Amino acid sequence: MTEGSGLRGRSVALIGAGNMGVALLEGWAAQNEIGAVSIVEPQPSQRLQELCAAHGYALNGAAAPRDAVVLAVKPQALQAGAAAAAPYVGRETVVASILAGKRIADIAALLPAPAIVRAMPNTPAAIGRGVTGAFPSAGVSADQRALADALLGAVGAVEWVDDEALIDAVTAVSGSGPAYVFYFAECLAAAGAEAGLPAALAARLARATIEGAGELMRRQAETSPDELRRRVTSPGGTTAAALEVLEAPDGLAGLMRRAVAAAKRRAGELSG
Structure with missing residues (x-):
């Protein structure tokens, strides 16, 4: 699990807060380093509302560019998720997508973000024992990769691959x-x-x-x-x-x- 100051003072927007989104939030909350968290979730669960109240996270509030945006909607909701994410994406924002089956090109076609990370976590993330395979687009800087690593690493190990096509194999081994x-x-x-x-x-x-x-x-x-x-x-x-x-x-x-x-x-x- 990622430790240290990778999240300290950073601003993050989470688009979609189902089971995996809430798992990520709990991981970030446990580290208690993020500067600001904004969440877009039209149907917030009781657990999500409790997390927001306990940690001061902004739920469905005003939008502004963030250091990172994590797309955690269902794959079939990508278009709506991208529309919700757009106000949080600035020139220096890294977008991390955990949408199964959606390529970096799919995200880039809908969001004006040069820095995109495609990631595939698995369900043990819910107890902080997950493992995530990740691939960065060419526009991801070293700092942005470190931020994405810290965000994803809050719920377990992160393994980076050097070819986006390998995410399919990651899905087959650890995702499933x-x-x-x-x-x-x-x-x-x-x-x-x-x-x-x-x-x-x-x-x-x-x-x-x-x-x-x-x-x-x-x-x-x-x-x-x-x-x-x-x-x-x-x-x-x-x-x-x-x-x-x-x-x-x-x-x-x-x-x-x-x-x-x-x-x-x-x-x-x-x-x-």
């Missing part, structure tokens, strides 16, 4: 990835129930196992996943027997390649 993990938990629980465990117990075991393995991987970040896997795999043991199935030619690796390829292909289709 939480759903893959949740489905794995479902399948592991179902397999446990089929093996004879009570369904509720199998679900608890599957969930706790995935939570614990993920935390172990986080805490031992210097150790590769394959090394962690080897450490719990005794030759000829139960784990080895299961991995023999998962590592078969038609096993998990091939399945994940096909799944990520399908998600990437669909992301490209949505991007036009």
